Amino acid sequence: MTPSxxxxxxxxIILAAAVLVAAPFGLKSYGIYVLSLWAVMTIAAxxxxxxxxxxxxxxxxxAAFVGVGAYTTALLTxxxxxxxxxxxxxxxxxxxxxxxxxYPALRxxxxxxxxxxxxxxxxxxxxxxxxxxxTNGISGIVGxxxxxxxxxxxxxxxxxxxxxxAVLAVISAAAWWLVQSPWGRAFVALxxxxxxxxxxxxxxxxYTLVAFATGAGLxxxxxxxxxxxxxxxxxxxxxxxxxxxLLLMVIVGGAGYFFGPFVGALVAxxxxxxxxxxxxxxxxxxxxxxxxxxxxxxxxxxxxVDRMLEMHRRKLDxxxxxxxxxxxx
Amino acid sequence: xxxxxLSALVAAVIGIPGAMAADPVKFxxxxxxxxAGATVGTNWKNGVELAVEEIxxxxxxxxxxxxxSHYDTQTNPGISRAQVxxxxxxxxxxxxxxxxxxxxxxNNILAQQAEVPQFVGAEAADITQAGNPYLFRTxxxxxxxxxxxxxxxxxxxxxxxxAVIYVNNDFGKGGRDSFVKEMxxxxxxxxxxxxxxxxxxxxxxxxxxxxxxxxxxxxxxxNEEESARFLREARKxxxxxxxxxxxTLLNQKVIELAGDAANGxxxxxxxxxxxxxxTIKAFRGRFEKRFGxxxxxxxxxxxxxxxxxxxxxxxxxxxxRKALAKAMHGATIETAAEPGILIDTTWDEKGDVxxxxxxxxxxxxxxxxxxVLPKLAK
Amino acid sequence: xxxxxxxxxxxxxTGAIYALVAIGFTLLWQTSQxxxxxxxxxxxxxxxxxxxxxxxxxxxFWLAILAGLAAALLILGAMFKKLLVDPMLRHGVLPxxxxxxxFGLFLKESVKEFYSAEAQPFxxxxxAGNLSIAxxxxxxxxxxxxxxxxxxxxxxxxxxxxxxxxxAMQATAQNPTVARILGIAVERMILYTFLINAALVTLASxxxxxxxxxxxxxxxxLGLAAFIAAIVGGFNQVRGxxxxxxxxxxVDNFAAAYLSxxxxxxxxxxxxxxVILFRPQGLLGRAEERTV
Numbered sequence: 001m002t003p004s005x006x007x008x009x010x011x012x013i014i015l016a017a018a019v020l021v022a023a024p025f026g027l028k029s030y031g032i033y034v035l036s037l038w039a040v041m042t043i044a045a046x047x048x049x050x051x052x053x054x055x056x057x058x059x060x061x062x063a064a065f066v067g068v069g070a071y072t073t074a075l076l077t078x079x080x081x082x083x084x085x086x087x088x089x090x091x092x093x094x095x096x097x098x099x100x101x102x103y104p105a106l107r108x109x110x111x112x113x114x115x116x117x118x119x120x121x122x123x124x125x126x127x128x129x130x131x132x133x134x135t136n137g138i139s140g141i142v143g144x145x146x147x148x149x150x151x152x153x154x155x156x157x158x159x160x161x162x163x164x165x166a167v168l169a170v171i172s173a174a175a176w177w178l179v180q181s182p183w184g185r186a187f188v189a190l191x192x193x194x195x196x197x198x199x200x201x202x203x204x205x206x207y208t209l210v211a212f213a214t215g216a217g218l219x220x221x222x223x224x225x226x227x228x229x230x231x232x233x234x235x236x237x238x239x240x241x242x243x244x245x246l247l248l249m250v251i252v253g254g255a256g257y258f259f260g261p262f263v264g265a266l267v268a269x270x271x272x273x274x275x276x277x278x279x280x281x282x283x284x285x286x287x288x289x290x291x292x293x294x295x296x297x298x299x300x301x302x303x304x305v306d307r308m309l310e311m312h313r314r315k316l317d318x319x320x321x322x323x324x325x326x327x328x329x
Numbered sequence: 330x331x332x333x334x335l336s337a338l339v340a341a342v343i344g345i346p347g348a349m350a351a352d353p354v355k356f357x358x359x360x361x362x363x364x365a366g367a368t369v370g371t372n373w374k375n376g377v378e379l380a381v382e383e384i385x386x387x388x389x390x391x392x393x394x395x396x397x398s399h400y401d402t403q404t405n406p407g408i409s410r411a412q413v414x415x416x417x418x419x420x421x422x423x424x425x426x427x428x429x430x431x432x433x434x435x436n437n438i439l440a441q442q443a444e445v446p447q448f449v450g451a452e453a454a455d456i457t458q459a460g461n462p463y464l465f466r467t468x469x470x471x472x473x474x475x476x477x478x479x480x481x482x483x484x485x486x487x488x489x490x491x492a493v494i495y496v497n498n499d500f501g502k503g504g505r506d507s508f509v510k511e512m513x514x515x516x517x518x519x520x521x522x523x524x525x526x527x528x529x530x531x532x533x534x535x536x537x538x539x540x541x542x543x544x545x546x547x548x549x550x551x552n553e554e555e556s557a558r559f560l561r562e563a564r565k566x567x568x569x570x571x572x573x574x575x576x577t578l579l580n581q582k583v584i585e586l587a588g589d590a591a592n593g594x595x596x597x598x599x600x601x602x603x604x605x606x607x608t609i610k611a612f613r614g615r616f617e618k619r620f621g622x623x624x625x626x627x628x629x630x631x632x633x634x635x636x637x638x639x640x641x642x643x644x645x646x647x648x649x650r651k652a653l654a655k656a657m658h659g660a661t662i663e664t665a666a667e668p669g670i671l672i673d674t675t676w677d678e679k680g681d682v683x684x685x686x687x688x689x690x691x692x693x694x695x696x697x698x699x700x701v702l703p704k705l706a707k
Numbered sequence: 708x709x710x711x712x713x714x715x716x717x718x719x720x721t722g723a724i725y726a727l728v729a730i731g732f733t734l735l736w737q738t739s740q741x742x743x744x745x746x747x748x749x750x751x752x753x754x755x756x757x758x759x760x761x762x763x764x765x766x767x768f769w770l771a772i773l774a775g776l777a778a779a780l781l782i783l784g785a786m787f788k789k790l791l792v793d794p795m796l797r798h799g800v801l802p803x804x805x806x807x808x809x810f811g812l813f814l815k816e817s818v819k820e821f822y823s824a825e826a827q828p829f830x831x832x833x834x835a836g837n838l839s840i841a842x843x844x845x846x847x848x849x850x851x852x853x854x855x856x857x858x859x860x861x862x863x864x865x866x867x868x869x870x871x872x873x874x875a876m877q878a879t880a881q882n883p884t885v886a887r888i889l890g891i892a893v894e895r896m897i898l899y900t901f902l903i904n905a906a907l908v909t910l911a912s913x914x915x916x917x918x919x920x921x922x923x924x925x926x927x928x929l930g931l932a933a934f935i936a937a938i939v940g941g942f943n944q945v946r947g948x949x950x951x952x953x954x955x956x957x958v959d960n961f962a963a964a965y966l967s968x969x970x971x972x973x974x975x976x977x978x979x980x981x982v983i984l985f986r987p988q989g990l991l992g993r994a995e996e997r998t999v
Binding site for chain 2: 028029030033034129138139140142230231232234236237
């Protein structure tokens with residue numbers, strides 16, 4: 001990474017942050033709602049990125065973890081518990097479930113994890129739907145309160161959006177720390193060549209499990225934010241479709257890139273809104289775009305940016321080399 | 330939110346005399362256009378569009394044309410909530426829809442907070458129990474229709490053993506609960522109580538369960554497509570006890586999808602394009618001309634809702650949401666006064682409707698009315 | 708007793724459909740490492756192609772079937788392979804999996820937008836009618852499904868083991884590198900598998916759509932059933948797909964009738980998880996070695 005690129009990256013991040021903070025002032029309630037939803041989905045996608053992008057495992061269970069987080073928070077906060085506690089519990093519970101699910105499932109080859117997680121998501125949906133005594137079944141849980149943060153009420157759309165943004169910032173920082181740490185480097189080793197990593201003494205199973213469970217925990221945090229955002233939790237959104245959507249977000253943004261989930265969630269949440277005038281064609285465009293993107297640049301949008309920067313740099317280098325050669329000819 | 334709406338209202342009231350000329354009035358149609366409810370939602374949407382086109386062609390309401398926007402709930406209660414929020418951002422006069430009871434239960438709170446009247450197509454009994462003064466039905470609630478069908482089963486069919494098949498959602502469960510209550514009250518035994526999924530495709534096991542319970546009749550309460558699949562499976566397995574249902578079971582779409590398997594099905598129908606009434610026949614003709622197919626009861630619900638809003642607004646003489654809601658309670662609109670209402674309708678204090686309804690049977694691929702059942706309150 | 712017989716036949720009929728879909732899925736995985744997450748939508752699409760041929764091009768049913776088959780072979784066979792699988796395979800299994808997910812979504816939404824979001828009736832090849840056997844009423848449709856499926860699978864097995872092309876395909880599936888060395892046109896063999904899959908899903912579509920009604924969302928349940936059947940039976944054996952499919956159909960029907968109706972969807976999932984944990988190669992499969 002050349003120094004100029006680092007600077008460019010930093011400037012972009014600051015600009016993006018500024019836009020995010022200023023955005024609500026030009027938007028009505030619905031627009032702010034969509035932005036908040038983007039923030040929530042990004043958190044879930046960051047989690048999935050750990051599993052898919054860094055550890056190289058296909059997980060289709062993220063929707064179930066978001067659902068568990070949402071229901072946990074919904075049940076606790078409507079039962080009078082403070083949001084902060086509910087939030088933490090949601091994440092911890094999902095981490096635990098992720099660990100429990102991953103432990104046996106990761107014994108098998110990684111394409112099988114896709115199917116186990118697929119089964120788990122479908123199962124979770126059925127439990128949400130059928131166990132009426134716990135989740136109120138198909139009728140769902142209404143009237144979820146929005147948290148009161150040290151006296152600041154987040155009930156209004158804009159206030160809650162800033163709350164979501166704050167949580168996203170904290171989680172991003174934590175994820176960044178994780179990725180830069182020895183753990184993160186172990187994850188990447190796993191992704192590149194699991195067998196070689198194992199031969200080097202990296203406990204592949206332990207690290208994969210940590211990646212998967214952490215990803216699950218982040219899904220739980222996302223769910224915990226989802227509940228007060230929509231203020232209604234029912235089984236409908238936590239189906240396989242959401243898992244697929246999150247997976248697409250990670251891939252489109254760029255699996256393994258830190259900011260991939262941000263970009264991917266942006267595309268997944270906003271594209272339908274921008275294309276709404278096409279009245280339903282947006283999913284066709286989205287799917288077609290994903291296929292085209294993958295054919296040309298399977299490393300996603302950020303991978304595309306990387307590649308373009310790389311080509312540009314190479315062009316500059318070549319020009320410099322030609323100039324240098326030309327001087328001697 | 331309330332502040333914005335209130336100030337908008339004040340501005341509207343002040344501005345009305347000046348705005349009388351051209352400002353269109355906004356109607357928001359929040360409806361199921363995809364997902365499990367696509368069939369019913371599309372019918373509703375077409376009914377609304379026809380009504381709005383007709384009203385606008387005649388000059389609109391009190392001189393203002395209707396500006397209609399559709400919002401797709403995707404048959405997902407969470408999304409319906411967001412869509413209602415989006416609709417409310419535009420400051421509509423009224424909200425039409427949704428139909429699916431699950432969505433209605435979630436989003437009517439928002440409309441209530443914004444004090445916008447909402448005309449829904451939902452039939453679950455409990456949506457009018459929460460005391461929302463801005464919520465109005467466009468069809469008979471399950472609490473009103475179940476006693477009627479129960480009477481038919483008890484008195485006409487003299488059934489003693491009934492198998493119930495219902496869909497596991499708000500609509501289906503609510504209907505099943507009301508129905509079972511009515512059966513118990515008449516001393517009729519429920520020999521099978523079978524739950525099915527929304528969107529379920531394979532009914533082989535469910536038909537086997539129903540058959541093996543040896544019922545006198547089978548009461549089918551699922552959504553349209555599932556009803557069609559169930560009927561076909563029942564026919565396949567040679568079920569020969571009467572299949573009884575409600576409006577959804579005898580829907581034109583179900584008849585089309587189930588083909589022969591729908592013949593012989595009987596049930597209570599709240600609204601029907603086959604009703605022996607001039608207004609409905611005329612509406613059916615206009616609808617078929619405009620859209621090329623026979624309207625179902627959801628189209629009738631929606632069409633009459635738009636005309637109800639028009640009529641009552643003209644009656645109170647101004648565009649005032651609160652006054653509209655207040656006037657709707659206890660109102661009776663007769664076809665003589667407003668043919669667009671299609672069938673005499675009374676709204677009560679809770680927003681429930683009271684109308685005559687029908688007993689129908691499917692024969693030769695068509696729905697046939699065999700009896701007209703009077704209003705409950707007359 | 709009659710009930711059990713009834714459920715048995717219904718389960719076998721549904722299972723036969725699952726088997727057809729699972730076989731194609733397994734073949735694709737064996738020969739080209741393609742995990743086709745769009746397999747369910749592959750079963751949904753031919754029905755709509757046929758409906759479009761009937762309603763838009765106004766062809767009679769039998770001609771529409773041929774047209775639909777041809778279109779399916781083109782789109783789901785040749786185009787799928789050339790335009791989607793070949794470019795993706797270079798990048799690895801994960802991008803291909805995602806691409807098939809996106810393709811499935813694309814097919815589903817296209818049908819929804821360009822044809823209809825509502826369910827459509829679909830004509831049956833078999834007339835409606837019932838047989839009475841041992842007190843149970845068996846529909847001609849179920850019998851026909853079983854017979855057609857058995858014949859199709861039998862024909863496929865014969866093709867694979869008794870013709871040169873079939874044996875060449877098997878060789879490609881077992882070891883493509885060696886097959887190439889032996890002079891087998893590996894690329895062409897792989898193309899054949901894709902075409903066979905397209906034909907199998909079209910057949911499955913013809914059999915199941917009269918019952919399920921043609922709807923853009925049909926792919927979801929069928930796809931999941933195909934994966935479970937293939938894995939439970941044995942991911943690397945065609946026999947496994949057949950066994951898995953039949954077993955799944957039976958389990959699903961009996962579970963729905965005798966166990967909780969609300970969790971009927973979960974029983975196959977439990978079977979899947981159990982098989983993956985305790986016998987990952989499937990009931991009839993061979994244990995796979997990992998290549999280093």
